[in-house]
Amino acid sequence: xxxxxxxxxxxxxxxxxxxxxxxxxxxxxxxxxxxxxxxxxxxxxxxxxxxxxxxxxxxxxxxxxxxxxxxxxxxxxxxxxxxxxxxxxxxxxxxxxxxxxxxxxxxxxxxxxxxxxxxxxxxxxxxxxxxxxxxxxxxxxxxxxxxxxxxxxxxxxxxxxxxxxxxxxxxxxxxxxxxxxxxxxxxxxxxxxxxxxxxxxxxxxxxxxxxxxxxxxxxxxxxxxxxxxxxxxxx
Amino acid sequence: xxxxxxxxxxxxxxxxxxxxxxxxxxxxxxxxxxxxxxxxxxxxxxxxxxxxxxxxxxxxxxxxxxxxxxxxxxxxxxxxxxxxxxxxxxxxxxxxxxxxxxxxxxxxxxxxxxxxxxxxxxxxxxxxxxxxxxxxxxxxxxxxxxxxxxxxxxxxxxxxxxxxxxxxxxxxxxxxxxxxxxxxxxxxxxxxxxxxxxxxxxxxxxxxxxxxxxxxxxxxxxxxxxxxxxxxxxxxxxxxxxxxxxxxxxxxxxxxxxxxxxxxxxxxxxxxxxxxxxxxxxxxxxxxxxxxxxxxxxxxxxxxxxx
Numbered sequence: 001x002x003x004x005x006x007x008x009x010x011x012x013x014x015x016x017x018x019x020x021x022x023x024x025x026x027x028x029x030x031x032x033x034x035x036x037x038x039x040x041x042x043x044x045x046x047x048x049x050x051x052x053x054x055x056x057x058x059x060x061x062x063x064x065x066x067x068x069x070x071x072x073x074x075x076x077x078x079x080x081x082x083x084x085x086x087x088x089x090x091x092x093x094x095x096x097x098x099x100x101x102x103x104x105x106x107x108x109x110x111x112x113x114x115x116x117x118x119x120x121x122x123x124x125x126x127x128x129x130x131x132x133x134x135x136x137x138x139x140x141x142x143x144x145x146x147x148x149x150x151x152x153x154x155x156x157x158x159x160x161x162x163x164x165x166x167x168x169x170x171x172x173x174x175x176x177x178x179x180x181x182x183x184x185x186x187x188x189x190x191x192x193x194x195x196x197x198x199x200x201x202x203x204x205x206x207x208x209x210x211x212x213x214x215x216x217x218x219x220x221x222x223x224x225x226x227x228x229x230x231x232x233x234x235x
Numbered sequence: 236x237x238x239x240x241x242x243x244x245x246x247x248x249x250x251x252x253x254x255x256x257x258x259x260x261x262x263x264x265x266x267x268x269x270x271x272x273x274x275x276x277x278x279x280x281x282x283x284x285x286x287x288x289x290x291x292x293x294x295x296x297x298x299x300x301x302x303x304x305x306x307x308x309x310x311x312x313x314x315x316x317x318x319x320x321x322x323x324x325x326x327x328x329x330x331x332x333x334x335x336x337x338x339x340x341x342x343x344x345x346x347x348x349x350x351x352x353x354x355x356x357x358x359x360x361x362x363x364x365x366x367x368x369x370x371x372x373x374x375x376x377x378x379x380x381x382x383x384x385x386x387x388x389x390x391x392x393x394x395x396x397x398x399x400x401x402x403x404x405x406x407x408x409x410x411x412x413x414x415x416x417x418x419x420x421x422x423x424x425x426x427x428x429x430x431x432x433x434x435x436x437x438x439x440x441x442x443x444x445x446x447x448x449x450x451x452x453x454x455x456x457x458x459x460x461x462x463x464x465x466x467x468x469x470x471x472x473x474x475x476x477x478x479x480x481x482x483x484x485x486x487x488x489x490x491x492x493x494x495x496x497x498x499x500x501x502x503x504x505x506x507x508x509x510x511x512x513x514x515x516x517x518x519x520x521x522x523x524x525x526x527x528x529x530x531x532x533x534x535x536x537x538x539x540x541x542x
Contacts, residue, residue, distance in 0.1 A: 058301070106329045112299070114327050117319065123289045124324060127260075127296020127304075134258060134278035135300065155320075158286035159293075 011080035013041050019076035023092035023099075035178040035205070035230045036145060037073040042211040043143065043174075044077050052082045055110055061140050062128055064113045066121020067147040067176065068102040075099055075108075083110035119153025122146060122173060126159045129171040129223075141170050148177040148189060157192070163223045164197025171223040172215070173198075176205060179232035193225035205230040239376035239395040240337050244268030246380050247305055247335075251276050256303040257384060262290040264308045265337075291317040294332045295324035303384060304332040310339035310352035310394070318358060326362055331388040335380070335395060340474055340499050341513035342397045344506070353499035356449065357478045359392055366391045367450035369426035369473065374403035375447055382408030396473065398427035398510060406447045411456040417441040420467040420532045421460045423483075425449055428471050431514070434521035435528060441469075449479060454486040466492035469528050471519070475499055495531040497524065 011019070016037060044050075048061045065074050072092070079086045084098075091097035098107035102116025113124055125144035132140055146156065163171055175189050190200040199219035203210040205228030214226045244265065250257045251272050258279040259269060266273075266282050273280040279302075283289045287308065294304035306313065313336045314321060325331055338346075340353045359365045366389055370376040376395055383391040404412050411423070414433065417440040424432035425446045432443060442464040444456065449472075461468070466487055470479050476498035483494050499517050506516065514520045518527060 104327075114323075117323055119288075120292060120320065120323060123292025123320070124296040124299065124328075126289065127293030127298075128300055129296070130278070130281055130293060131258070131297040131300030131302050134297070134302065135255075137300075155288035155292065158283070158289035162283050162286060162289055162293075 013045070015080055016041065016073070016076045019079055019086065019089060020072045022086070022089035023072045023075065034073060035147075035176050035233070036067070036070070037076075038206050038208060038230075039145065039174055039176055039211060039228050040073055040077045042208050043215065044081050046212055047215045048143065049141075050110070052110065055083070058135075058137055059140055062112050062125070062132075062142045064115075064121045064125050064128070064142070064144040065103060065111070066113070066115050066125075066144050067118070067150050068115030069118075069147075071099075071101070071103050074103065078108070078110050084108065118147075118150040119155040122156045122159040125171060125173070126163050126166075126168065129163075129168045130166075132170065133168075138170070141172060143172045143174065145174050145176065147180065148175055148184065149181040151175065151189065151192075152181055152183075160193060160196045160198070164193075167197075167221050168223045169219060169221050172226070173223070174215075174226045174228055177227050177229045179234075189227045190225065198223045198225050200225040200227065202227040202229065204228075236399065237373055238397050239370055239373045239399070240265075240397070242373050242377050243307065243335060243337075243380065243395060244272070246377050247384070248272035250305075250381070250384050251279060254303070254384070256301065258297050258302045258304050260290055260294045260297070260304050260306045262287050262308050262312065264312070287312045287317045288320055291320035292324050295320070295328055295330055298325070298330040298332055298388065299328065303388070305335060305384060306332055307335045307337070309350060310336035310355045311350055314355045314358055314392075315352050321359075322362055325390050326364065331390040333380075333383045333386075333391045333393065335383075335393045337395045339394055339396065341510060341517075344508050344510060344513045347507065348503050348505070353475045355394065356392075356472075356474045360450070360478065360481075362390075364390050365450055366448065368393045368408065368448050370395065370406070370447050371400045371426040371429050371445070372403035373399060375406045378406055379408055379447060394426070394474075396427050398473065400427060400430045404429075404445055404447075409448055409453065411453040411460075412445040412447075413442065413456070413460065414445050415441075415443040416460075417443075417464055419465060420469065420528075421457070421464045422469045422471060422528065423457070423479075425470070425472045425479075428473050428519060431519060431521050431524055432471050435524035439528070439532070441528075441532070450482075452479065452482045452486060457483065457486050461487065461490075461492070466490055467532055468492060469495045469531060470497060471524060472496070472498035473519070475501065476517075493531070495527065497527060
């Protein structure tokens with residue numbers, strides 16, 4: 001792939017719609033594609049200690065996109081932050097493109113896991129946190145992004161129930177809640193994490209300052225969950 | 236005699252002491268044997284509780300940080316229940332682990348079908364890149380466990396059983412062992428079924444190959460054996476009948492050949508009892524094997540039976 005000048009300019013939040021448009025052919029995007037956009041931006045812009053030149057650094061933070069459906073926002077943020085060339089975006093989903101409708105860690109620079117089948121990211125994140133701890137790497141944070149409907153998958157509950165009592169305080173889960181689960185109780189998401197001994201906070205998933213505060217809130221001795229509410233999928 | 240599983244925790248506990256990459260992941264089953272190792276290596280011996288999706292997913296996470304996870308529970312709960320995790324969290328993520336199962340086929344007949352997984356190797360055969368070891372003796376289990384852990388980031392399955400042959404053979408984690416040479420057929424005995432095969436074929440003019448590493452299959456050794464013994468091949472496997480038939484067909488695809496795949500039947504017996512009774516019910520005791528091997532070789536062109 002040729003790296004053109006476009007890759008060397010700084011992209012900001014305001015560029016994301018254009019970058020996503022390179023994948024979708026217009027600047028309108030489905031809710032699944034954009035529900036994660038602000039969460040991803042705040043994490044990559046202000047929270048995660050990762051960079052394109054650090055993708056193999058043992059001390060880097062790990063971000064695992066478990067909700068692999070609708071990854072255009074993820075690819076746009078990775079492109080904006082220089083992990084992958086902007087030139088890759090228009091090929092989205094084509095045979096020769098590394099960018100599929102679900103991300104593949106083997107193909108996408110900066111992607112810590114391949115995802116698409118729901119409910120795999122949080123158990124892998126638990127193992128990642130355990131593995132870093134076992135190697136004395138106390139500093140890197142592990143983040144996993146899941147969707148509210150993805151929480152239907154029982155594998156998440158195996159991981160949530162384990163991580164609290166195991167006191168995995170470098171583990172963080174952000175649940176993007178666009179009310180897409182068919183069967184759910186208001187407030188139920190945070191309550192499930194809290195019942196398992198996690199720190200949990202629910203915030204407006206479009207409010208960058210609130211997201212930043214939630215992402216950086218201290219949670220000594222406990223894993224931390226942030227429920228980021230966005231507009232309902234069917235609204 | 237002790238069992239393969241009796242060797243598992245002591246061997247892996249020593250590997251934990253020797254190699255800082257090694258980690259053990261358990262789901263309650265087998266944890267008592269790791270009590271001392273857990274005290275010595277609290278961060279590398281992990282019991283996730285009765286959570287098998289997490290068992291496999293967490294192992295994949297450990298591997299992604301550079302560790303070498305050894306994952307253990309009964310085969311039903313290691314391969315079948317979390318099969319999609321085995322498929323995606325190792326294969327698709329491009330990482331590996333050592334999966335060590337116990338009680339796969341009918342090691343605990345009184346426990347019934349919920350604790351039997353004769354299809355474990357066949358399931359792994361749908362995936363790319365798995366090495367499969369089926370030891371037939373506790374000493375072989377020890378050797379193959381060491382090979383498995385040392386195999387870089389490979390995906391390796393080690394199938395431990397309470398069934399065992401009388402003596403250990405010199406296994407190396409890759410090759411077939413020629414136990415006997417004949418001229419009228421090749422019998423491949425897998426893991427703990429070698430003794431029954433030797434008893435069944437005592438007076439037959441057949442080559443007996445002993446397999447403890449079935450994936451990848453040692454194709455050159457099989458082809459060499461067929462040069463003298465012909466291309467009638469009988470497979471005797473301690474898991475689902477016919478699991479390796481396709482592998483043998485592929486190995487001999489350029490020559491006319493016949494394959495008989497013997498192993499555990501698909502039909503659920505709904506019986507309890509003993510290992511010996513289940514072996515007989517599946518035709519895997521010496522008598523049942525002899526009957527079917529005779530029928531197959533007797534029907535083959537040029538097969539001679541020296542009685």
